[in-house]
Amino acid sequence: MKISGSGRFLIWLAKRNSGLRNYLGLEIRPKLAKRAEHWVNELSLRNIHFIFANATISFKKLVNTYPGPLVLVSILCPDPHFKKKHHKRRVVQKPLVESIVDCLVPGGQVFIQSDVLEVAADMRNCFEGNSGKLLHIDRIDPNMPCDEEGWLLSNPMGIRTEREIHAEFTGARIYRRMYQKRG
Numbered sequence: 001m002k003i004s005g006s007g008r009f010l011i012w013l014a015k016r017n018s019g020l021r022n023y024l025g026l027e028i029r030p031k032l033a034k035r036a037e038h039w040v041n042e043l044s045l046r047n048i049h050f051i052f053a054n055a056t057i058s059f060k061k062l063v064n065t066y067p068g069p070l071v072l073v074s075i076l077c078p079d080p081h082f083k084k085k086h087h088k089r090r091v092v093q094k095p096l097v098e099s100i101v102d103c104l105v106p107g108g109q110v111f112i113q114s115d116v117l118e119v120a121a122d123m124r125n126c127f128e129g130n131s132g133k134l135l136h137i138d139r140i141d142p143n144m145p146c147d148e149e150g151w152l153l154s155n156p157m158g159i160r161t162e163r164e165i166h167a168e169f170t171g172a173r174i175y176r177r178m179y180q181k182r183g
């Protein structure tokens with residue numbers, strides 16, 4: 001499940017894991033959700049859907065009615081809402097984090113990233129403040145190390161989002177972290 005934007009990342013993931021996993025993209029802008037669903041139909045993908053939803057409000061309800069276990073949640077380059085008075089509009093808030101941690105199966109993973117360090121750190125603090133139920137995976141494998149702050153130095157999924165591509169073209173760094181729910 002992913003807070004989706006254009007849908008690029010999730011469509012590639014669904015193509016790669018066709019027949020293995022199902023994917024659900026949540027997008028608050030109806031036109032983006034509709035466009036992504038259009039691409040899904042054009043590509044005849046059967047294991048992915050995009051829906052128009054406010055993840056902050058509807059995440060738990062949607063997961064509870066979704067067939068199958070929740071094994072991965074990704075929140076990638078969410079809107080930064082830079083002004084302090086607008087931080088409450090950021091998608092990663094304590095209630096959403098609690099819902100994600102509750103709904104994930106043991107061993108299930110959370111992948112977060114942002115090209116804005118302050119936003120990435122804010123997400124990190126929300127996920128790491130969650131009563132120790134999540135384990136920070138600071139090394140996916142020997143070829144995928146972290147920096148001294150625990151940010152992954154490369155993309156563990158090997159598929160980039162639209163925002164990520166744009167940010168990297170401008171020379172920006174991406175701050176990434178993976179978590180796993182303890183068994």
Ligand SMILES: C[S@@+](CC[C@H](N)C(=O)[O-])C[C@H]1O[C@@H](n2cnc3c(N)ncnc32)[C@H](O)[C@@H]1O
Nearest residue numbers: 005026027028054055056076077079161162163
């Ligand atoms: C900056 S874009 C990044 C999109 C994509 N993840 C990427 O990296 O290219 C953030 C997206 O999250 C959507 N969004 C913001 N708040 C949301 C919410 N509460 N629920 C669902 N989608 C949301 C926005 O409409 C936008 O499409």
